[in-house]
């Protein structure tokens with residue numbers, strides 16, 4: 001799920017005050033279902049022009065997609081969910097949504113799963129390429145709708161997230177996309193919290209770390225992280241201390257320790 005260059009207008013460079021830590025422990029433990037973040041506002045964001053291109057109606061993936069998904073209703077809803085998780089509400093004074101004007105979902109026979117790109121003419125127009133072969137391979141049939149919407153939600157995040165003017169680590173970009181997917185209740189059954197490897201391995205691995213930060217520092221932490229990626233270029237030494245008051249190594253170490261404690265508690269029950 002490759003993300004290409006995002007559009008980045010010049011942004012102010014003020015430094016936010018690190019978020020205070022919560023004293024209460026509210027991290028989701030293993031086995032707990034992630035829940036959809038409650039919307040902070042009923043206001044609706046401006047929708048992009050949404051388009052659907054189906055390259056081959058004869059492909060078995062096309063029938064599966066059309067049977068599972070009413071694109072005219074679920075795509076705008078997915079955009080709304082992504083924007084509420086990344087930006088709270090249109091009237092929030094800290095909300096600056098990238099100027100994405102259109103998103104075209106292109107279903108075609110290709111390798112891999114999906115990727116998002118700007119168009120050659122204008123980066124404000126995004127294309128999500130989604131593999132018909134992948135869609136045709138989703139089993140069981142009961143997973144079809146959630147898996148399709150999970151992939152589309154992940155890719156829609158790439159249409160709307162900031163990337164520190166191209167300096168954000170790829171693992172953090174992918175982790176934010178899967179964090180949104182997680183919080184839309186669209187995580188696949190095989191996802192689980194894993195604490196091996198580095199914090200920026202990406203995808204669900206980084207998404208669960210972000211979920212920990214969200215529960216430790218409060219709802220809106222990932223939103224603030226995304227906004228900092230709009231304002232500043234990414235430098236690990238300053239980015240995390242300015243945002244959360246600690247280095248990312250310290251934060252990840254705390255996360256791993258807490259996860260091990262909780263997993264140990266589960267084993268001993």
Ligand SMILES: [Zn+2]
Pocket residue numbers: 001002003154155158174177
């Ligand atoms: Zn991706």
